[in-house]
Amino acid sequence: SQTIHQWPATLVQPVGSPLSLECTVEGTSNPNLYWYRQAAGRGLQLLFYSVGIGQISSEVPQNLSASRPQDRQFILSSKKLLLSDSGFYLCAWSGTVMNTEAFFGQGTRLTVV
Amino acid sequence: GQQVMQIPQYQHVQEGEDFTTYCNSSTTLSNIQWYKQRPGGHPVFLIQLVKSGEVKKQKRLTFQFGEAKKNSSLHITATQTTDVGTYFCAAHPSGGSYIPTFGRGTSLIVHP
Numbered sequence: 001s002q003t004i005h006q007w008p009a010t011l012v013q014p015v016g017s018p019l020s021l022e023c024t025v026e027g028t029s030n031p032n033l034y035w036y037r038q039a040a041g042r043g044l045q046l047l048f049y050s051v052g053i054g055q056i057s058s059e060v061p062q063n064l065s066a067s068r069p070q071d072r073q074f075i076l077s078s079k080k081l082l083l084s085d086s087g088f089y090l091c092a093w094s095g096t097v098m099n100t101e102a103f104f105g106q107g108t109r110l111t112v113v
Numbered sequence: 114g115q116q117v118m119q120i121p122q123y124q125h126v127q128e129g130e131d132f133t134t135y136c137n138s139s140t141t142l143s144n145i146q147w148y149k150q151r152p153g154g155h156p157v158f159l160i161q162l163v164k165s166g167e168v169k170k171q172k173r174l175t176f177q178f179g180e181a182k183k184n185s186s187l188h189i190t191a192t193q194t195t196d197v198g199t200y201f202c203a204a205h206p207s208g209g210s211y212i213p214t215f216g217r218g219t220s221l222i223v224h225p
Contacts (some may be wrong), residue, residue, distance in 0.1 A: 032211050034212075042217070043201070043215060043216065044156070044201065046212065046215075049212060051211060090155055090156070094211070098143075098205065098209035098210060098211055099143050099144050099205040099209050101146055101158040102146075102148075102158065102213060103158065104155040104156050104157070105155060106154075106155055107155045
């Protein structure tokens with residue numbers, strides 16, 4: 001069966017520090033991968049998605065970047081965190097067929113102080 | 114881009130009361146998906162509807178897809194405290210897409 005792993009679960013980082021969140025998927029090949037951000041009490045904002053290795057699409061301009069160095073690995077990064085980067089970050093995957101459901105990781109709660 | 118409007122944003126109910134959340138789109142959809150996110154947790158897929166007028170049930174939950182495939186609802190009968198969480202709809206546009214558009218979610222608070 002397919003599983004998705006996301007770490008760390010919680011993170012407290014000072015303003016200006018770098019960020020690296022990692023997400024890996026097991027049990028499937030060539031998944032579509034997504035990074036979402038959820039502000040407290042808010043909806044899901046799509047940050048990046050990827051349909052293949054090295055293929056990254058950005059949905060909103062921001063202080064973050066994403067990379068997909070391997071088929072089932074998706075990384076969210078920042079060189080210098082801002083206070084506004086605080087939030088709940090969710091990685092998700094879906095199958096290669098259109099209109100399929102998404103499966104979410106456990107999420108990373110990031111607090112920038 | 115496509116937008117999916119979801120209402121209400123919050124709903125407080127007494128345990129045993131019913132609950133409904135609605136999703137609306139100005140454009141025709143390929144499908145509608147529903148997810149549940151427990152407090153502190155991650156969204157979990159509940160169900161997908163693809164046919165015009167489709168109705169599906171999961172125990173006390175009833176999901177409907179409108180005849181015009183532009184709106185959907187999730188109805189919970191006789192809420193329980195275990196129903197607490199945020200319910201999201203997500204949709205793909207007519208013609209298909211790899212990227213689901215999520216509604217803003219409805220947070221359900223059940224008072225015992």
